[in-house]
Amino acid sequence: MSVVSPHCELPAEVAARLKRNPVGLVPAIAQDITSGRVLMMAWMNDESLALTLSTGKATYWSRSRQELWIKGETSGHTQHVREVSIDCDGDTILLLVDQVGGACHTGAESCFDAGGTLPMSVHEGEDE
Amino acid sequence: MSVVSPHCELPAEVAARLKRNPVGLVPAIAQDITSGRVLMMAWMNDESLALTLSTGKATYWSRSRQELWIKGETSGHTQHVREVSIDCDGDTILLLVDQVGGACHTGAESCFDAGGTLPMSVHEGEDE
Numbered sequence: 129m130s131v132v133s134p135h136c137e138l139p140a141e142v143a144a145r146l147k148r149n150p151v152g153l154v155p156a157i158a159q160d161i162t163s164g165r166v167l168m169m170a171w172m173n174d175e176s177l178a179l180t181l182s183t184g185k186a187t188y189w190s191r192s193r194q195e196l197w198i199k200g201e202t203s204g205h206t207q208h209v210r211e212v213s214i215d216c217d218g219d220t221i222l223l224l225v226d227q228v229g230g231a232c233h234t235g236a237e238s239c240f241d242a243g244g245t246l247p248m249s250v251h252e253g254e255d256e
Numbered sequence: 257m258s259v260v261s262p263h264c265e266l267p268a269e270v271a272a273r274l275k276r277n278p279v280g281l282v283p284a285i286a287q288d289i290t291s292g293r294v295l296m297m298a299w300m301n302d303e304s305l306a307l308t309l310s311t312g313k314a315t316y317w318s319r320s321r322q323e324l325w326i327k328g329e330t331s332g333h334t335q336h337v338r339e340v341s342i343d344c345d346g347d348t349i350l351l352l353v354d355q356v357g358g359a360c361h362t363g364a365e366s367c368f369d370a371g372g373t374l375p376m377s378v379h380e381g382e383d384e
Binding site for chain 1: 292297374376
């Protein structure tokens with residue numbers, strides 16, 4: 129899955145703000161701009177962020193396949209990116225997206241639907 | 257900032273599902289349960305997740321200080337955790353929280369307000 133683009137370099141001011149982990153990646157959270165649901169978290173390197181900013185298609189770095197991954201390129205479940213934010217520390221990206229189909233490879237709307245909730249042992253109101 | 261708790265072990269079924277990074281951490285996203293805004297991303301080890309589940313107070317692992325960090329313990333800007341989800345791969349946590357005060361250490365509501373948006377070079381509608 130090779131990606132060829134004339135715009136695959138990150139603007140210098142963005143590159144300067146980005147704090148990458150030791151293997152050059154930052155976590156990127158995708159949130160549905162309509163429902164507000166958090167859909168998934170994946171990883172980006174400089175090139176995938178640059179492609180996301182220049183193409184408007186959410187593009188991640190697949191750690192398992194060690195290659196760029198345009199979300200939905202295979203499944204058709206693309207993410208049209210409407211806004212990209214960076215956090216105060218420059219080490220996390222937030223994408224607001226129009227999600228086509230389920231964001232999760234299981235078919236679920238959100239990867240957190242697919243995983244489900246964890247049991248809390250605290251009683252309601254206990255922490256008020 | 258030591259934390260003493262009688263409930264600091266992760267339930268076995270949760271521990272078995274969790275996929276930690278090489279230093280034993282998973283990213284945890286905090287989302288405001290009322291506004292739906294993504295507030296911040298931080299890291300958890302097993303103990304911080306166990307404490308979060310048993311106390312209902314969002315507790316992270318500070319990578320810079322190498323210690324447990326109960327969100328808001330110093331600032332008063334606590335996160336009362338209403339729901340904890342895990343993603344399909346077991347490598348990311350999502351917290352739905354009632355946030356007291358700003359979630360960001362800058363005072364902003366969200367760390368992504370503090371960081372701001374990144375410029376997109378794609379033209380509106382270009383990716384439709």
